Amino acid sequence: MENRQPGVSHLLMTIFLYNFSIFMVIPAITDVTMSALCPGEDECSIAIYLTGIQQAIMGLGTLVIMPLIGNLSDTYGRKAMLTLPMSLTIIPLAILAYSRTKEYFYAYYVVKTLTAMVCEGTVYCLALAYIADNIPENRRASVFGILSGITSCAFVCGNLSTRFLSTPSTFQVSALVALIATIYMRVFLPESITDDDDCVYTKEEAKLSLLDEDEDSKNNFKIFKTMPSFDDTVSLLRSSLTFSQAAIVAFFLNLADVGLSASLMYYLKACFHFNKDQFADLMVIAGISGIISQMVLMPMLAPAIGEERLLSIGLFFSCAQMFLYSIAWSSWVPYAAAMCSLLAVFATPCLRSIASKQVGPNEQGKAQGCISGLCSFANVVSPMVFSPLTALFLSASAPFNFPGLSIACAGFTLMISFVQSMMIKATPPNFKASNCNCEEP
Template sequence: RERERERERERERRRRELKMGDEEVTREAVMTNRGGGDGLSHLLMTIFLYNFSTFMVIPAITDVTMSALCPGQDQCSLAIYLTGFQLAMIGAGTLVMMPLIGNLSDLYGRKALLAVPMALTILPVGILAYKRTTSFFYAYYLLKTLTSMLCEGSVHCIAHAYVADKVGERKRASVFGVLSGISSCAFVCGNLSTRFLSTPSTFRVSAAMAVLAALYMKIFLPESIKEGNLSLHTRLIQHHDDDSQLNRVSSRIKHLFKGLPSPSDMISLLKTSSAFSQVALVAFFANLGDVGLSTALMYYLKARFHFSKDQFADLMVIAGVAGTASQLLIMPLLVPAVGEERLLSVGLFFSCAHMFLYSIAWSSSVPYVAAMFSILIVFAHPCLRSIASKQVGPSEQGKAQGCISGVCSFANVISPLIFTPLTALFLSEGAPFSFPGFSITCLAFVVVSTCNFQVKKPLAFSHPL
């Protein structure tokens, strides 16, 4: 009788496993029927066009900034401080806006929230497409700071939530990797085009591509959240709205303010699981290093090896090609075999290693070798996003991605405040000792600190927030 009961328990366990597998297959089939394939293809094209427009101006903006502020010089402390101040202001703005945008995208849909940042992106680059004198540069600087405070990073935040709407948990990390790979591909194409375009043409093409990206998104991208899948709170509000126009407007305004995330909401979300809070900590320190490197690297290379637009473009193309190949070809194969947590550790380790290599570069060829490390560095962020997405339910994806983006924005505030003065000091003639890459070495130690936080294997979401 005991053996018979044991066999019955084993049969019941297998039936439950089969049922869970069937539910997952059914869920992914429902997502496909909702237009998952078409929606994702249009999302990837939208992200490609948007990133192409954004990335192609990066190699040129350093030369434009230097020529506007310090004509004929290879070192300019004013340019470094202005760049650091801009990044700090953008980080402060996005610290507030990212959780808000993520939360509102849960309530009103991803497409509606995507339209705002994609339209605002057109304005600053349009100024430099027209003219690049000192006065026009300051106009660009001011408008770029204001628009980026509102929407920097929001396109990628909403794109990750869109993917989470369309893709089941089993394939989510791989699709996040493909999304990052498309961004890297746009990075490569944008920098290649910059390599063969003049500076005025670079900004004109960038403005045209930004317009094209916004139009493509508006025309072709379907909404990922159907009416029946909006948050329960939204449906209840809409159900109880009476026919009075005034009452409907009042109800919507009240609902908008109720939808705004508060600090207590963020804290509650971080307490949802230990894995989510660990992901947030790793994201903070990793982004602290990334932002500091982006602030210092170009000015360091220009002062150390006299790099210009073309060398910056070559460097970025190498990093972009390596990252694209890794995310589109290697990462989808490694995620099922190795796991997201190990790939995250690999990405963070090589991020630290390539910063050390930049900081001690002894010839102009060393930065090109360091750029090749991107083939492994790019594992980190898709794995972070995937682990975070698995800790919340389907109706909370925007909130979760917005929370992670908000944590990264907090790092965006702190990093320039610390590392901009350090970079300017060690690139100046009054440095305490001769080590131009000292600030980048410090950034590498910041990334090393992420090893103290061991992100555990993510658990599938099993309870509401």
């Protein structure tokens, strides 16, 4: 176990750099979109619809790609599969780093949509599987929380940097940091699936297994042998009641989160005239709250009250946060709502930890890919519901005055996850104990 700890440390550094580059452009992208499509306006329905269409297409892509990459990582290694999404992330950032005119924005939009079909959520999914390879079960929830805490640190640092950079510099720095993250990962991150690892298939064993299973089709591409089928997903969901409950929670949680992220910035810009700097301030508050929660509170609370209860607490405060956003009556209310992240951020790491404990050590990529695939399906459904609702109630033709209605609906959607989470019971994993050498130091 000792020789694996540096690998986890390098993974956390990789995740920090990668997320730093991603998060620093979030406060600026709304202003760039509005300037390109609706210059001088605070409300732009076409921007909302284009964002929704982009999220739906990305969701369709990741619905297929995410489980595939998760399965492939079980065979070919986490590091090998991390290279693809981290490299593709650089391209759309470089486009806006060069120019943000209408023509370049549309080029960014198309390239971002295509690359995000591979990149969106993939790095986080593979990072979870990497940690599951290297950390014993009794410490996994805490380390998942640390991973989320590192993500929150990157979130804060990225948004702080945006606060003090011009818009062109923001995209230029972001593209550079994304490149550095990819190089760092390739140079320093050790592969988690090694030849002497008894807990998982080695690469050579996996390749031999594939050949044995299909001796009559030697000319077929191996990638198609690894592609998960619908029956595989159904079988995994049926393998454990706890895993299937976690999958339901994940679907509705992501459905609500995508609805919130698609609506919130346009809502705040239309109602309170927020700009890049105010978006950054809001995200810094949420990020700092997340750091305190995941790095300090979660490692103490997870062993004491259990991941299942901590999941419910996180979902409850996520609901409260969304409802508070939806009824904001003054520009300071969103800042107060952002502080709910102190407890709301418990949900995702607890959910992933619960799911990881329900499968064997050689199925971590498959399990995380399955959960991420369901989240991707939510990415397809959510824009179809929330984007038209947001555009309608932010426009002058709204049937009644409730500009935050779409966010309130996202809150009600999240309540389904909360109710389901209350039914999850702490159960031992349903696979046979492995004779692995992964012992806690």
